[in-house]
Amino acid sequence: MPHTDEDIRKMLDKIGVETIDDLYSDVPSEVIFKGEYDIPSSMSEIELRKHFEDLGKKNQSLVIFAGGGVYDHYAPSVVNHLLQRSEFYTAYTPYQPEISQGTLQYIFEYQSMISELTGLESTNASMYDGATAAAEVMFMMVASSKKRNKVLISSTISERVLNVVMTYAKFHGVDVTVLPEKDGVTDIESMEAALKEGDVAGVLLPTPNKYGIIEDYSGVAEKIHGAKGYFGIYADPSTLAVLRTPAEWGADVACGDGQTLGMPLTFGGPYLGFISCAKSMLRKMPGRVVGVTKDADGKRAFVLTLQAREQHIRREKATSNICSNQSLMALYATIYLSLLGKKGLEEVNILSCDGAHYLYKLLMDSGKFTAVFDKPFLKEFVVNTSLDMEAVNAKLLKHGIQGGIILEDGKVEFAVTEKRTKEEIEKLVKLMVEE
Amino acid sequence: MKTYDKLIFELSRPGRKGYSLPEDNYNTNGFDSIPKDLLRKDEASLPEVGELEVVRHYTNLSNKNFGVDTGFYPLGSCTMKYNPKINEELSSLPSFTTLHPLQDESTVQGALELYWNLQNMLSNLAGLAEFTLNPYAGAHGELTGLMVMRQYHISRGDHKRKKVIVPDTAHGTNPASAMVAGLEVVEVKSKPNGSIDVEDLKPLLDDTVAGIMMTNPNTVGMFETEILEIADLVHRAGGLLYYDGANLNPLLGKVRPGDMGFDIMHINLHKTFSTPHGGGGPGSGPVGVASHLVNFLPNPKVVKNEDGTFSITNGEESLGNISTFMGNFGVMMKAYAYILTLGKENIKKVGPLATLNANYIKESLKDDYLLPIEGVCKHEFVFDGLKDKSTGVTTLNIAKRLLDYGFHAPTIYFPLLFHESMMIEPTETESKETLDDFIEVMHKVAKEAKENPDDVKNAPLTTIVRKLDETTAAKNPILSYKALKEAVK
Amino acid sequence: MSKILDDLRYADSHEWVKLEGDIATIGITDYAQHALGNIVYVDMPEVGDEVTQGEDFGAVESVKAASDLISPVSGEVVEINEALEDEPELVNQDAFANWIMKVKVSDPSEIESLLDAAAYAKICEE
16 A cells, blocks of 8 residues: 555545545444454565465375366466466456457457367356356256256266255255266166156266266267257366267267366366357356457457346346356466367376376286276276275375375275376375285 | 467467477376277367467467556456565465365365464454355355355245345346345335435335345445444344445455444455456455354365364355365465455555545546535445536546556446446555546546547547447357357358 | 337337237337347247246347346247347347237237337337
C-alpha cells in the first residue's frame, strides 16, 4: 500500500472528510471491529521465506507409485517459465478482447488440442477439476434431454469423482443410478436393463477406469442412443493420445481431469477439468468458450462467445453457476501439449505403459503378488497381495518411496509414469518383498 | 511484435519436437499387448514444434495481454490488486508442488499445517467459527455455502425451506448457484439507492425461506446500513444469512461479516487476498460458517490432533464432497503468504485505503460523469455514463477509449440498476499518482466526447485488434483449429 | 416504434399467436426482436413436444442477452421453423413472417386470455 501521509491528507481533502474513519460513518458502530486479530505480526520477505521453508521441511517429496487419478508426469522446463509471464497470470477474464488476445488465443488453442484428443468438436475453456466437470456433464445430459432426470454412472469411475457427482446430484435433484461392475469393468447388461426402465438422460463411463483397466465399449453407444440417452466418457486426457477416443466409442460428451497433462501434483490442485462435446450438446455446455471472429479491419481475432448460455446473463436459468475457468492451467496444458506434440504424448504413454507392465511382471515373479483382473491396462493396475501393505508402505516411506494405494481386501494399486526408472521399480519391488 | 498472428498449429512441421524423454529400456511388450480395438485409429493432430518456437509463440501471445502488471485495472467487483511476486515464488517451492494428494499423511504435515493455519486466519478475519478451503472459486463457494444452508435445514427435518432470497442487484452467480443447489430464487427489490428494500423483504419471510444471499457493501458499492435489522428479521423467520464475499475488500480490517449476523460466507482469495486472477482462474473460494453450521461443511477436513500433528478426516454430518481433493492448494499458499506479509497490523489498512481510493476517484470525476447515488461509497462505485447525455457517447465507448489510453476498462453494464452502469474499483494497492493519471484521462475522454465524439465512438483505435464482430462468432461458432480450417475451405 | 399486427393475439411476454382452425402459429413480436438485438440462436422445441400455456418452450439468444420463450397456448408442437436453425437473423428481419413453432392447440379458448393488438401496444409503450 503506497500511500504516504501527505497523499492521504490530500485525498481526504478532496473527498471532504477529516479522517479515513469518517468513510465508515454509515456503518453501525457495533459492527466495527475494534479488537486485535489473532494472526501473526507482519513478516519481512526473509522471515516469510524461512517460514515457508520450515513448513516445507515437514513435507516429504517422494518417488511416487500412487495414482488414483493423479499421476506424477513430467512437464518440460519451458512450461513453468512461460507460465510465469505476468501478462498471463495477472490478467482477468478476457472480457475486453481488444487487450486480451493472448488469453483468448491460448484458450482457443487449448480447446483445439483437447478436441483433438477427445475427437469431439467443441471444448470449453476448462472447469475446476475432473469431478466437477463430471457433475456438470450430468447436468448437461439432463438439460439436453429436456424431460429426463436419470443418469447412469459406472461404479468403475473413480470413487472421488463419484462422491462429488453424488453431492451435486443430491442437492440439484438428479436421480443417479450407479451401475455395478463385473470382473473390474462396467456390467453392460445392468446398463441395458436400466435403460429399458426409461427416463435415462445419459450414461457416464470411464476410460481407463479406476482399476487402470481400458474398458471395451464396443456396441455401448448404440445401446444408449437406442434408448435416446446421451453417452458420456470420463477420460484421462493424456491417455487419449493412444487410446480409442470418446468420439471413436460413439460418445456425445467427454470430461476428465487435465492434471495428467504434466501438471504439478501440488497436493491436489490447481488442476483443470475439461468438457468436450458433439454439436448436439453444445448449447448446454457450461463455462466459457472462445471462438474465432474478425475485427473492424478484417483481422483474425478471438473472442468469448455463446455467452448467452452463462450465469451472468441467464442467472437462475443457466445450466451451471460456473463463472471462471482454470485459465492458467489451460495455458499449462496448451504449452505442455505444444511441446510434447503428436509424437511426444504417444511416447509418454508407451513409456509409462511399458514401465507399468515391467513392475507388474516383477510383482508376479516375486510370488508375493497375484493377478486380480486379466484385463488390458496402461499405466495403472491392481494386484492382490498377502503382504501387510500398511507395514510395507511405512517401510517404503523411510526409503523415500510412496508405494501403491491400498484398496479393500488385500488389493493394492500401482501407477507408473515416464518419470519412474527401471532402477526405481526394481528397488520398490526389492524393498516390498524382502523379509 | 504486435503484428504476430500465428496459431501454434500453423507453426507445425512433421518431425519437429520440443521434448526429450528417456529411452524405453524395459524390454516388455506392455504397450504392444493392448488389443488394437482399444487404441485410437488416427493420431491426434497436435502441433509438432521445437522448443524455441514454443517459447517465442507464447511470449508473443503474452505481449497481446493486459494484466495488473501492465497497468491500472479499475474493474469493479473484481478487486484487481497487485499480486506480490514473493507469493508466486513461495507457492512453487518443490517441497509443496511435488506432494501427491494421496501420499501418506505423515509426509504432508507442512501442507496440512498451512491449510489449518489459513482456515483459522480466515475464520478470525471473518468473525466466523470455521472455514473449508476446498471450494475452487467464488461461484463454487456460493454453491458450497448454499449446500451447507440446505443441509442445515434438512438436518432439522425442515424440508420445506427451499426458497432463497436474492436482491435484484446481485451478481449473476447468486441465482445460478441457488438453482444448482436445488433452491428456488425469490428476488427482493432494491431501493433507488441500491440497498435492499426492507419493506419488500418482510412479506417474503415465511416458513419456506432457507435464507438470503447478500453482499455488503452491495453491488453499487454502498454499505447496507440496515443490515442488523435484516439479519434479525431473517433469523427470526428461521432463515440463514449468506454473505457473498465478492465485496469483502473494503471491510477487511474494519468489519467482520460474522459480526453483522452472517451465518455463511465465501471469500474470493483471488480478490481480497491478492492471489492472481490467472486470466480467469484458478481462484479459490473458501467457505466459512458460524458455529452451529460447522458439522455441515464439505469433506474432507483438516484437524489438529492432540500431539500437534494434523490429519485429514471426514465428518458424518457433512454435506459431502465438492472437490476431488482439498481445493486449489497452490492458490491457498499465495493467500497465506499475503496475510503473513501484512500481519495483524497492516491488514487493518486494507479496507480503509481501498475505500479512500474509491471515494477519491468518485469525487474527482463526478462533475463529468453521472453519479446516481450520492454519499460515501466503499471500495467501488457506479457512474451512470457521462453527465452530458447529448453526445451520444455510451459507457461501452468510454470503456473502449480507455484501452487506447493504456488503462483497463471498468466493469460495464453491471449492476443492472442503471442503463449506462460503469463500475470502478481501484483497490488499495494503487498510488495516488496512478489514480490521478486515471482521473486525468477520464476527464480527457469526457472532453473528447463533446469535441470529437467519433474518436470515442470508434474506439479502440490503437489496440492490437479493434472492435470485434461478436455476432458472427456467436451465430457460427468456430471453436477449434480444425473447424477453422474447414470453414476456410 | 415497433410494428404490431392487428389480426394477431399477444402474450405480455412478447409472443404473438395466429390461430387458424386448431393450429396456432407462434413467434416473437417485432418489439421483442428489437429489444434483443442481433439474434444469434433460436432454441426451438421438437415436433411432438407438449407445450403448456405460460411455460417455457425454448429461448432466443442475442450476443449479450437471452430471453425465454413462453408458450401462449397449450398443445402439441406440430412444426418448427427449421429455417431459423441456420438463419436466426430472419427473426430480426421480419418477426411476424418468421414464426417459430406451430402448435395443435388442446384448448382453443385459451386464446381468449391473450391480449389484442391494442392492449399489447399499451404494454409496449410502458
